[in-house]
Structure formats: C-alpha cells, structure tokens
Amino acid sequence: MDQNGQKVVWDDRKLRVAVSGAGMLAGIENGDLSDVTPYAENARKTKDGRLMIYVRRIKKGKIRVEISETDSIAQKNCIAEKGGMHLEVEMD
Secondary structure (H helix, E strand, O other): OOOOOOOOOOOOOEEEEEEEEOEEEEEEEOOOOOOOOOOOOOEEEOEOOEOEEEEEEOOOEEEEEEEEEOOOOOOOOOOOOOOEEEEEEEEO
C-alpha cells in the first residue's frame, strides 16, 4: 500500500522471510510460473505486489514471522520496525 492506501502492484521487491518460535518456514510462493526459485528458499521476489508464505507449526506456542526487504534501497512507509513487518500468531 502506498501513502494513499492504494495497492502498489507494479513495484515488485525481493523479500526475506524468517520464522521463529513454534513454527518453521514451509515455503514461499509468488504465483509467477517463470520463477524457478525453490519453495524452501527464505527469500523471493513478489509478483504484482503479492507473496504467499507457508508456515508449518512444529509445536504448540507462538510463531513469529519476520518479513524484510533484501535490498537496502529506500524502505516504504508501510514497512515498519527497522525495515521489516512483524507478525506474531498464537496457534493451539
């Protein structure tokens, strides 16, 4: 999203995903059939501004998923906390 709340689909970026706690990264998908990056890689380029992250729960507890840009080029305002988005989920 840009500063006006509009989806930005033309500015694809390579994102890195780190999973910690009670889960592990199972794979990353962007929907681009020409992208041959292995699913198990921890970084992938978005396609039309989208990326699907699959997380596998390995035990009961909290899972932390951290998403950050791999390039240190200007960070977008929508990505917070030292250049990354953070999502914490409690899973039973």
